Amino acid sequence: MEALGPSDPHEIGPYRAVALLGQGGMGRVFLCAGPDGRLVAVKRIHEELAEDGGVRARFRREVEASRKVSGVRTVPVVDADADAPLPWLASAFVAAPSLAEVLASAGPLPEEPVRRLAAGLAQALVDVHRAGLVHRDLKPSNVLLAEDGPRVIDFGIARLLEDDGRTELTGTGMLIGSPVSMSPEQALGREPTAASDVFSLGATLVAACTGHPPFAGRSMPDVLYKIVHADPDLSTVPPGLRVLVDPCLAKEPEARPAPAELLERVGPVEPAVRPWPLEVRRLIADRQAQVAHHVGAARARPRNPAPAAPNVPHAANPPAAAVPLRRPPRRGPLPAGLALAATVLLAGTALGLNLLLDGGDGGAAAATGPPSAAPSAAPSAAPVTRGPTPTPGGTPLAQVKDKYTAKTPACKKAGETVEVPDGFQPPTGHGPYKEELLGTTSTQSLCVWRTRSGDELNVIWDVYRTGHGPGTGAELAKHSFEQSYWPQDTRRDLRLGYAEEGLWKSKPDLSGNCILWARDVNLVVFVQLSGPAYPPGECEPATKAVGEAAVAAVAGR
Structure with missing residues (x-):
C-alpha cells in the first residue's frame, strides 16, 4: 500500500482515492472511500488500454462475471462503470494479509x-x-x-x-x-x-x-x-x-x-471470535494501521483531481512473497535474492511453452488477469509484460536460430573460466539442470561466490533451446527476460556490447546492490553483486564485467 503520487487520480467515479494498493498489466488498484464513507478497492484500467475495444469488452465481461458471485467467503463487486473513459470496478475492501x-x-x-x-x-x-x-x-x-x-x-x-x-x-x-x-x-x-x-x-x-x-x-x-x-x-x-x-x-x-x-x-467448524494465530492477528492489525494512516492523510488532502497520468507502458504485477520451492540438498544455503531470481527466470519457461509470442516484434503478448482488489495481494509469482516490447535487431524472434546450444557451466568450471573481482572464494551452487517439457528444452546453472568480508556474487544462466514444441529458444528467452521488467523499478540497457539487451534494477534492495539481467538470443544471464565493498552507484562496472564473462562461459563451451 502506497501513498498517492502526483499523477494518481483523486476521484474515480463517485469514489475518492485514498492510496495505491497495486498495479498490473491491465490496470491499477486504489483504496477509495465512497460517498457513504465505506472503503472499497477500485480497479481502473490503464489509459493506453482504454481505447482497445477488446480490452474494454474483456473488462465488461469481468464485471458481469464478478457480479454473479455472492457469498460470505468471497469479495463482492459493489459498483462499476465499464463505459467510463477509463473503465473501473469497485469491490468491497478487506484490510487483511494474503x-x-x-x-x-x-x-x-x-x-x-x-x-x-x-x-x-x-x-x-x-x-x-x-x-x-x-x-x-x-x-x-x-x-x-x-x-x-x-x-x-x-x-x-x-x-x-x-x-x-x-x-x-x-x-x-x-x-x-x-x-x-x-x-x-x-x-x-x-x-x-x-x-x-x-x-x-x-x-x-x-x-x-x-x-x-x-x-x-x-x-x-x-x-x-x-x-x-x-x-x-x-x-x-x-x-x-x-x-x-x-x-x-x-x-x-x-x-x-x-x-x-x-x-x-x-465437518462442523467451531465458531471463534479470533480464528487465526497471534502472528496472523498481528499482520491484520498492521494492515489496519496502514489503512488508518492513509485514510487520515486523505482527510487532510484537498479535493482537487490530479493531472492525467502520462501515457506510458505498465508492466505486470511484481511478484509478492511467494511460497518457496524446495530445492535438492546442496553444500550451502542459496541466498534469498538468488532463489527469488531463479523463480522469476524459470517461470518464463513454463509460461512460454503455451504462450506463443508475437513473432512480429518478438514481444511477449500474454493474456493475464487484472490485479487483485486486495491490499498488497500477491499476483502471480512470474509477472508478464503486456504488449510489444523492444527487441534489438528487428528480426522476428520466431525466425532467429539458437546461438547457444551447449550446456550451462557447472560451478566448478565457472570458477575456472568466469573472471570475478579479487577476494571471492571458489563458487558453490548447482547445475547444469536440464529440463524437457512439451518439446522444449532448457538448461540452468546457479552459482554463488562469497568473500570473507561478507560480499556476495550470484550468477544464474538459462539457455532455452528450440524443440518441436511452441516457441523458439529466442522467443522463450525473451519471454523469461521480460518477466523482470517493471517500468518503475528497472531500466533497459541496449549497449552492453556482449549481449543484445540488458535490464538493470534501478535501486538496491535487500537482495543486492547491483542487479543485471542480460539476454543474448536464447541465453539469459542474471548477475547480482552485493556487500560492503560494492555499494550502490559503484558496483555497476564490476557487475557488467561479470555478466560479460558469464556470457562468454557459455559461448566458449
Whole structure:
C-alpha cells in the first residue's frame, strides 16, 4: 500500500482515492472511500488500454462475471462503470494479509486454522461454481485471512461455465493460473473445469500447513511435469489434513470431490471470535494501521483531481512473497535474492511453452488477469509484460536460430573460466539442470561466490533451446527476460556490447546492490553483486564485467 503520487487520480467515479494498493498489466488498484464513507478497492484500467475495444469488452465481461458471485467467503463487486473513459470496478475492501504474505512472514499455519481455511475455501468454491464460474487461479496470494475467516479474491481470469464464445478470455492451449497451484489439465494446456479449482484448493491447503507446494522442483517445467505425472509430497501434512487434501489432488478431475462434498468432510467448524494465530492477528492489525494512516492523510488532502497520468507502458504485477520451492540438498544455503531470481527466470519457461509470442516484434503478448482488489495481494509469482516490447535487431524472434546450444557451466568450471573481482572464494551452487517439457528444452546453472568480508556474487544462466514444441529458444528467452521488467523499478540497457539487451534494477534492495539481467538470443544471464565493498552507484562496472564473462562461459563451451 502506497501513498498517492502526483499523477494518481483523486476521484474515480463517485469514489475518492485514498492510496495505491497495486498495479498490473491491465490496470491499477486504489483504496477509495465512497460517498457513504465505506472503503472499497477500485480497479481502473490503464489509459493506453482504454481505447482497445477488446480490452474494454474483456473488462465488461469481468464485471458481469464478478457480479454473479455472492457469498460470505468471497469479495463482492459493489459498483462499476465499464463505459467510463477509463473503465473501473469497485469491490468491497478487506484490510487483511494474503495467505502468501502470512506464509512468508509467519510460516505455516497450525492444523486447526488450516481446517477452518479448508471449510472457508470450500464454501467459496460452492458460491463461485453456483454462479457458473471457474476461478482458474486459486492460490495463496488470492486468499485473504480476514479477522472473521478467509476470503477468496480476484476473478480476473475466471471463465463462465456456459458454452458461450463471448465469455472466452484466453486462447486454446494457453497456460492460465499459477504453476505451483494449477491442476494437471491446466498444466497440459487444457480447459479447466470446476474440478480444477478443487485441485488448486488442495495445493493451497498443503502450502498453508507445510509452507511449500505439493509439487516442488528445480524449475517450473519440472514442477509442471510433476503435477501431471508425480505423486504430491504430503510427507509433512498432518494426518488429519491429509485425508482432506489427498483426494483433492487426484490426477483425474472426476476423482476429486465437489466443494460441497469437501465441506462435509471437513465437518462442523467451531465458531471463534479470533480464528487465526497471534502472528496472523498481528499482520491484520498492521494492515489496519496502514489503512488508518492513509485514510487520515486523505482527510487532510484537498479535493482537487490530479493531472492525467502520462501515457506510458505498465508492466505486470511484481511478484509478492511467494511460497518457496524446495530445492535438492546442496553444500550451502542459496541466498534469498538468488532463489527469488531463479523463480522469476524459470517461470518464463513454463509460461512460454503455451504462450506463443508475437513473432512480429518478438514481444511477449500474454493474456493475464487484472490485479487483485486486495491490499498488497500477491499476483502471480512470474509477472508478464503486456504488449510489444523492444527487441534489438528487428528480426522476428520466431525466425532467429539458437546461438547457444551447449550446456550451462557447472560451478566448478565457472570458477575456472568466469573472471570475478579479487577476494571471492571458489563458487558453490548447482547445475547444469536440464529440463524437457512439451518439446522444449532448457538448461540452468546457479552459482554463488562469497568473500570473507561478507560480499556476495550470484550468477544464474538459462539457455532455452528450440524443440518441436511452441516457441523458439529466442522467443522463450525473451519471454523469461521480460518477466523482470517493471517500468518503475528497472531500466533497459541496449549497449552492453556482449549481449543484445540488458535490464538493470534501478535501486538496491535487500537482495543486492547491483542487479543485471542480460539476454543474448536464447541465453539469459542474471548477475547480482552485493556487500560492503560494492555499494550502490559503484558496483555497476564490476557487475557488467561479470555478466560479460558469464556470457562468454557459455559461448566458449
